[in-house]
Amino acid sequence: MFYISEVIKGDSELDCLVSELDAFQRELYPDESNHCLNFSSVSDNKLRCVIARDKYGxxxxxxxxxxxxxGFGEVKRVYIRPEYRGxxxxxxxVTxxxxxxxxxxxxxxRLETGIHQQPAIALYRRCGYVVCEAFPPYIADPLSVFMYKNIQLTL
Structure with missing residues (x-):
């Protein structure tokens, strides 16, 4: 069982998870194909962050x-520690x-992920995202996969 809570972008546990993600992606892609968002470059009102915790916190x-x-949003920095995958x-x-x-x-x-992250691509497909062309501010990159999903409030 997991619980998800919203945190501020400077949260130390979030920083640790993002650092792990950065290290993982550096192994897979050259710098020019690593489109990592630096949270400090984004104003607080433009970024919402979540952490998932196990039953022990x-x-x-x-x-x-x-x-x-x-009305657009971009999914960024989705990462799951290896021992919690599957x-x-x-x-x-994502929900x-x-x-x-x-x-x-x-x-x-919308989102951008890499071609070497097939489990992530499969996750997004299961969640209803479909492949699309690069969207601003990105340009086409042979190591990137771009996806989107239209969302709406259901009553």
């Missing part, structure tokens, strides 16, 4: 939502980010 994963203009935690994190997006009147979520 140990951080198991994280994710972030970058709020953009015109337990549907990714789906829970949590989608709820935050709806609270912030987003109608479409």
């Amino acid at each position: 140990v951080p198991a994963g994280c994710g972030a939502l970058l709020l953009q203009e015109e 337990r549907k935690l990714g789906e829970q994190i 949590s980010l989608e709820s935050l997006a709806l609270e912030n009147t987003c109608h479409q979520l």
